Amino acid sequence: MHIEKNVCDSIIGTLLEIPGKNKDGIAARLDLLNMGVKTDLQPEYGGRRTRLPPGPWNLSRAEKREVCNSFYGMKVPEGYSSNIKNLVSLQDSRLLGLKSHDCHTLMQQLLPVAIRSVLEKPVRYAITRLCFFFNAICAKTVDVSKLDKLEEDVVVTLCLLEKYFPPSFFDIMVHLVVHLVREVRLCGPVYFRWMYPFERYMKVLKGYVQNRTRPEGCIAEQYIAEEAVGFCTQHLSDVSTVGVPSSQKMGVSKPLSGCTNTEEVLPYIEQHMIHIKTAYPKFRKRTKWLQDKHNSTFIQWLRFKVQSELEEDNHGVSENLRWLAAGPNMAVPLYRSYLIKGIKFNIKAQDDVRTTQNSGVYLLAHTMQVASAKDKNPILSNMGFYGVIQEMWDLDYQKFTIPVFRCDWIDSSGLVVDELGFTLVDLSKIGHRNDQFVLASQVKQIFFVDDPMHRGWSIVLSMPNREYNDVIGDEVLGDVIIECEPFTRGMPNVDTFDELVGELGGQNIRGGCEDIWIE
Incomplete structure (x- = not known):
């Protein structure tokens, strides 16, 4: 956790030239001169001030404003992080007051998005690779067979950073990044060992203090009182505990029993498809036509089918199925x-x-994919859909309720995946207007961040799940949206990285960037 924060402070401080965090300066340039590397970046002394030529890591004033504006415009889900807007100083083009968890969210997802349109491609991709590494190392599920490859990649990533950043950037904290994979191999996933839960609980304990001359006594008395009240509430109905909030999984606002009864309807779906093929023998081989006919007539057919079965003795129709029909x-x-x-x-x-x-x-969704409107032989496969909720409905079936969302789904023409695995969507291209509703239990939460490189497009990022209790089976992978999470696609192949990004062009001085003057 602290390694991630210090590395984040060094990168942002150097890019935005934040005093106290910047790893660049006269001393850093003299180190380059003494080491005999990048001598064209040596300081040039004048009468009143010293000129530092811009290096590959330096941003122009316009690029600094662009990075800060990108952070300033980010809106993240509730509980994801603090309000990023409050950390940005547009007047000074800086990020101020970064806490440990703020640096965590920046390095995990937000920083690669903010720097997409600045810096030269090799430098930008090297920083992005480091962010990919932190995202992979902090994942809730870690594939042990890929740890060796991950360790090799982070070594190459640091070597790439050494090509573009000054030696003063590589302090002990940057060096410790190499050992994080070995720590995971020996101790297990990172989230079992980091300090965020404990620091959050320390804030709760600090809130117990009413008399600052006796802080320990206040904490002990308040803790015992809440333990006693919490024990009593376990024996009372419809009473929530006090103090530290429990997992939100225990506080679902609406019953969802109706969503678990779809298995009872599956036999009727198969019967209805057989009924359609029998009634329309000319269309037996037209899969898309049969599916459209099924979607438009199944509800009415199911109602009459269940009613006819209820009139028989020993019909076997369950109570839930009767209300659904x-x-x-x-x-x-x-x-x-x-x-x-x-x-x-x-x-x-x-x-x-x-x-x-x-x-x-x-x-x-496991849905039907067609090449064109005239395609008579569609393919059934998994397909990802991205949308924005417009309305929330609560369908009342008397015995249970089923929440559904009406969403504006992004058309396939407004969906692009770039070379780094970022999923880009055009929120103005709305499609699938004839099928806007979805069960609330079937969707995963994501959020969109404006892409600074392509105006009008947004990058899809996923909301990391913070609930690690009572997660079994497929839900472990279900909490992480693999299809829309760019960082789980993996970083570019190390062997082809130089071919992908190219070189700086044989010079270390960055063109188009203002010189740095020091009084």
């Missing part, structure tokens, strides 16, 4: 926010007036 109440309540599986979702109109973004969703 009858349909929901036509009076549908709408919500602006919804809490499900410990994650809070908002509609787009709610996000527009808030500093957080909770309206982005991602759906991985």
Whole structure:
């Protein structure tokens, strides 16, 4: 945790030339001269001030403003991090007051996005590779077979940074990055050992102090009182505990029992498909036509089918299936926010007036893919959909409720994946207008950040899951959106990295960047 924070401070401090954090200066340039490397970056002394030629790591004034504006415009989900906007000083083009967790979120996801349009490509990709490494090393699930490759890649990444950054940048904290993979191999995943939960709990304990002359006594008395009250609430119904909040997974706002009954409907889906093929023998081989016909007629057919079975003795129709076939109440309540599986979702109109973004969703569906409108032989495969929640409905089936979201889904023409694995979407290209609804339990939360390199496009980032308890089976991978998470696609191959980014052009002085003057 502290290695990540110090490395983040060094990178941002050097790029934005923040006093006290900047690893560049006269002493750093003289080190280059004494070592006999990059001698063209040596300081040039004048009468009143000294000129430092701009190096590969230096940003122009316009690029500094662009990086700060990118951070200033980021809206992240609630609980993801602090408000990034409060950390940016547009007047000075700096980031101020970064805490440990702020540096964690920057190195994990936000910094590679903010620097996409600045620096030369080799320098930018070297920094991005380091961010990819921290994201992989802090993942909730770690593939042990890939640790050796990850360790080799981080060594190459640091060597690439040595090509472009001054020697003063490489202090002991940057060196310790090499040993993080070995630490994971010996001790297990990082999140079991970092200090964020303990530092967060220390804030809770500090809140117990009412008499500053006796802080230990205040903490002990308050802790014992909350333990006693919390024990009593376990024997009372509909009473929540006090003190440290429990996992939000225990506080789902609406019952979701109806969402688990889809297996009861599967046999009827197969029967209905057989019924359609029998009724329309000319279209038996047209898969897309059969699917469209099934979607438009299944609900009415299911209602009559269940009613006919209920009239028979020993029909075997369950209570849930009977209510599902009858349909929901036509009076549908709408919500602006919804809490499900410990994650809070908002509609787009709610996000527009808030500093957080909770309206982005991602759906991985096994659906039909067609090459064109005339394609009669579609392919069934997994496909990812990205959207924004516009409305939240709560369908009332008398015995249970099922929450559904009406979303604006991004059309396939507005979806691009670049060479680093970043997923870019054009939020103005809306498609799939005939199928906008999705079950709330099926989507994962994502958020969109404006791409500084391509105006009008947004980069898809995922909300990391903070709940590590009671996660078994496929849910472990389900909490991480592999298809829309750019950093899980892996960094570029080390062997082809130089071919991908090229070289600096044989000179160390960066063109198009203002000189640095020191009084």
